[in-house]
Amino acid sequence: MRHRRDIREITDQAEHELLRAHRIGPADLIVTGTEAKVYRLDTDQVLKVYAGPDGTQAAQLQTLRTFYDRLDRDQVPYALPEIHSVEQHGPLLATREALLPGRPMGETCDLTTPPQAETLYLDGVTALAVLLSAGNEGHRMLLAGPGTPRAEPASAGTPSHAACSAPGSTPFTTP
Numbered sequence: 001m002r003h004r005r006d007i008r009e010i011t012d013q014a015e016h017e018l019l020r021a022h023r024i025g026p027a028d029l030i031v032t033g034t035e036a037k038v039y040r041l042d043t044d045q046v047l048k049v050y051a052g053p054d055g056t057q058a059a060q061l062q063t064l065r066t067f068y069d070r071l072d073r074d075q076v077p078y079a080l081p082e083i084h085s086v087e088q089h090g091p092l093l094a095t096r097e098a099l100l101p102g103r104p105m106g107e108t109c110d111l112t113t114p115p116q117a118e119t120l121y122l123d124g125v126t127a128l129a130v131l132l133s134a135g136n137e138g139h140r141m142l143l144a145g146p147g148t149p150r151a152e153p154a155s156a157g158t159p160s161h162a163a164c165s166a167p168g169s170t171p172f173t174t175p
Contacts, residue, residue, distance in 0.1 A: 081098070
């Protein structure tokens with residue numbers, strides 16, 4: 001079981017030292033979640049700051065990094081996370097990650113309408129199910145295992161969730 005740390009465990013002093021080491025400041029904060037704070041490093045990268053690593057969190061983030069690195073990004077109609085590095089900074093853990101383009105789906109779509117939300121979810125899961133490993137080694141870790149039939153995309157061409165794109169946003173791209 002994975003133990004999740006809370007951002008309230010990030011001390012002001014440790015955060016200040018980490019930000020200074022990366023030549024960023026409080027004004028670069030993009031979003032605060034329950035587990036991490038996300039800062040803009042430059043036009044292409046963010047810094048995710050996690051509190052009080054317990055010795056296993058760095059290994060878990062490295063496993064997640066390996067998983068993301070194996071994904072064939074051309075197989076899905078949306079941006080996927082990419083961890084560039086996992087770094088220990090005193091009592092804090094940080095990841096350098098690719099800045100994902102677009103806006104959060106919840107800002108561009110009405111996720112309170114069950115049919116649309118269900119379609120978005122199913123299209124997303126279907127797209128993930130067709131991912132093949134970079135070395136053509138078979139199914140991904142997220143699938144049931146060997147012998148599991150490959151899922152086919154829900155529809156050819158533009159995914160149905162692309163209709164949620166707001167003018168000026170790019171939460172999804174179409175193949």
